[in-house]
Amino acid sequence: MTPRMKQVAARRTTVLRREAVVAAVPVALAALLAAAGPATARTVGSSGAGDPYFPLAGNGGYDVHHYDLTLGYDPQSRHLDGKAVITARATQRLTRFDLDFKGLKVRGVTVDHAKAAFRRDGQELVVTPRHALCEGQKFRVTVTYSGTPKPVTDPDGSLDGWIPTDDGAFVAGEPQGAMTWFPANSHPKDKASYDFTLTVPEGRTAVANGLLLGQRTAHGRTTFRWRQSEPMAAYLATATVGKFKVEQYTTPDGLKVYNAVDPREAAAAAPVLKKLPSVLAWESKVFGPYPFRAAGSIVDRAPQVGYALETQTRPVYDSAPDLSTLVHENAHQWFGDSVTLTAWKDIWLNEGFATYAEWLYAEQHGGRSAQKTFDALYASPASSDLWAFPPADPGSGAHIFDTPVYSRGAMALHKLRTAVGDPVFFRILRAWAAEHRDGHGTTAQFIRLSERESGKELGALFHTWIATAGKPTSP
Secondary structure, X not given: OOOOXXXXXXXXXXXXXXXXXXXXXXXXXXXXXXXXXXXXXXXXXXXXXXXXXXXXXXXXXXXXXXXXXXXXXXXXXXXXXXXXXXXXXXXXXXXXXXXXXXXXXXXXXXXXOEEOEEEEEOOEEEEEOOOOEOOXXXXXXXXXXXXXXXXXXXXXXXXXXXXXXXXXXXXXXOOOHHHHOOOEOOOOOOOEEEEEEEEEEOOOEXXXXXXXXXXXXXXXXXEEEEEEEEEEOHHHOOOEEEOOEEEEEEOOOOOEEEEEEOHHHHHHHHHHHOOHHXXXXXXXXXXXXXXXXXXXXXXXXXXXXXXXXXOOOOOEEOXXXXXXXXXXXXXXXXXXXXEEEOOHHHOHHHHHHXXXXXXXXXXXXXXXXXXXXXXXXXXXXXXXXXXXXXXXXXXXXXXXXXXXXXXXXXXXXXXXXXXXXXXXXXXXXXXXXXXXXXXXXOHHHXXXXXXXXXXXXXXXXXXXXXXXXXOOOOO
């Protein structure tokens, strides 16, 4: 993603002390509460996944395996009809659990085909199944809903989620927008596979992640079926709708490419999109095998958005991208999409890596060397925003898309490269992508891997470049 500011409000929770209750009731009732009270607490899934930057993102008590989303959208009325079938496994006994879902009207909820009680609590859809779910039990939640989806407006004024356009919708969910169009366990820690069935008026195209399984037009409406088989975080899902020129082909490596381009952006986008196969081939050589079976681009005209996003397998651009942006968003397919962060404070593992991919691409394609790019940045005065906070801990969700995460994160990787040498550095990048493929990673794990591969103690280097505020005293 291109730099921007984000923030989410924290919500305080209170915990009742069982001891106080016991002291106030007869002994027999106290014994009953002693047996039932803690058990009840253990059977309610938490309303957040524990991320300090976004306390309400995600939920506890279950792990999602698959989302099957069926959506019908009318761009003229901006009305959305949806059904989400969520297959999950309980990680504890559950009498109640939450889904992240904001704004749209819920028409009904079932759990394993039995009607379930539900209520709304801010961005939480609180579900009470008819029968408690056992730890380890696989279950299926079906939510039917409708209404006019509205994006989340972030503190910097940027929009996130289902963003209407003049011919459809630009759908980009980082970090909290997924909940504006489907119910989810919306934290990157819980990845799942996806099926999408998207119906729009004839003449519109609906583009999601993964492979296009088919499309069919009848009675003035076209239905597109998409499948994302590899695990994906909810914020990387898309269902972008518009009038698009579509290009499909298979690369020499067997990748299925699907490009959807707003005709108004086609002339500007064509020279850059033509380079997509060579960019992916270069990134595969540098970072290791491309992690998915599908690739492509969604180039929309959405001037109110102001950024591009690395939606999995198919980045979405608010206008025709330049080559550096194409390199950046596709580098995220390795760093961010396949290897996903476990906490938002580690966002430099996404953005620093994708930014450094831009530097490497320029260096290896006749542009400025990575060292010269590093030197130019280091020349920034100590008062520059570049040194405002350490990349590995921006301090809050308001800063996760600020300059230090991108540029200083890339500078840290360049310092690692100069410390260990090119052969070891590129081995580290490939090992990181391979060992955490389809999974997650943390800053601590990356440091350990770097030390393992290099045989060097690198704690001081990483402390200086990603964990310490202010400009380092020497480059």
